Amino acid sequence: xxxxxxxxxxxxxxxKAEKYGYHTLSKSELLALILxxxxxxxxxxxxxxxxxxxxxxxxxxxxxxSVKEIQHTPGMGAVKAxxxxxxxxLIKRYSEEEFESSPCIIxxxxxxxxxxxxxxxxxxxxxxxxxTLNRRNQILGRHRITTGSSTASVFDLNAMLKRTxxxxxxxxxxxxxxxxxxxxxxxQDDAITRTLKTGMQAINVRMLDHLIISSEGYYSYxxxxxx
Numbered sequence: 595x596x597x598x599x600x601x602x603x604x605x606x607x608x609x610k611a612e613k614y615g616y617h618t619l620s621k622s623e624l625l626a627l628i629l630x631x632x633x634x635x636x637x638x639x640x641x642x643x644x645x646x647x648x649x650x651x652x653x654x655x656x657x658x659x660s661v662k663e664i665q666h667t668p669g670m671g672a673v674k675a676x677x678x679x680x681x682x683x684l685i686k687r688y689s690e691e692e693f694e695s696s697p698c699i700i701x702x703x704x705x706x707x708x709x710x711x712x713x714x715x716x717x718x719x720x721x722x723x724x725x726t727l728n729r730r731n732q733i734l735g736r737h738r739i740t741t742g743s744s745t746a747s748v749f750d751l752n753a754m755l756k757r758t759x760x761x762x763x764x765x766x767x768x769x770x771x772x773x774x775x776x777x778x779x780x781x782q783d784d785a786i787t788r789t790l791k792t793g794m795q796a797i798n799v800r801m802l803d804h805l806i807i808s809s810e811g812y813y814s815y816x817x818x819x820x821x
Contacts, residue, residue, distance in 0.1 A: 607639065621653065622646045629677055633669045641669035645678070654809050657682050657716040686712040698733040700725070703814035706767055706805055709733070714771040714807040720747035722770045724754050726763035727802070734761045749786040751793050758799055765800040766790075769807060777806055777813040779820075787815055 607623035619627065622642040632638035645667045649655035656664075656678070664675040700706055706725065713736075714721065720742040726734040737757050740748045747770060758766055768790055770783075779787075783806065791801045803816040815821050 625678065628681065629674050636669060641667065644668065645670060654716055658718060700727060700731045700733065700767065700802065703803055703805060703817050706769065706803060707807065707812045710769055711807060714769060715809050717771050718773050719743060720771055720773060722747050722749060724757055725767040726758055726761040727765040729764050731765060734763055751789055754790060755793055755797060759797065763799060765802050766794060767802045768804040772806055772808040775808045775810050777808055777810055779806055779813060791821060
């Protein structure tokens with residue numbers, strides 16, 4: 595088994611980090627620093643480069659992989675794949691903590707996106723979520739309403755109305771993801787937006803937005819003037 599110490603300084607991220615700072619390390623070097631050991635004839639830095647290359651250098655793409663898919667990269671066994679999954683989960687938890695450490699007030703569509711991007715942008719199945727808010731647009735709750743397939747999810751108006759009433763919310767925002775990566779709303783997306791807005795109006799609750807989220811970013815019905 596090859597360790598980092600067996601390779602020249604250019605292949606030793608720990609020494610590079612200590613000399614120049616951790617911010618100078620590439621994504622593959624940061625992963626190598628944590629995973630530590632490679633395989634016979636290949637250092638861990640080479641394995642982590644291969645892993646990132648297989649995902650276009652994107653952590654967002656890597657987040658969509660399962661443990662078994664990560665193991666398709668030579669040198670990434672079950673233990674290392676599990677370590678990678680733990681790292682990615684920490685990234686998600688960190689992003690959530692940023693908003694949960696203080697009362698989260700929604701000012702615009704980007705605030706909603708930043709709050710929910712790690713929850714929704716890299717899923718392989720469609721999910722519909724509802725954010726409930728008070729009069730100051732502070733988040734009261736984040737609720738997964740339904741989970742569907744890779745191409746569709748079931749819209750449940752009654753579940754959304756019930757959740758809104760239980761939270762005593764005065765405003766809501768709906769979100770769902772597109773696992774395909776595309777952000778163009780479908781006719782069905784338009785239809786459920788109209789249905790939810792009508793349902794919320796019936797109980798005197800504001801509908802702030804409907805966001806479609808994918809690995810490419812987000813689409814906001816409010817920003818597009820379609821609410």
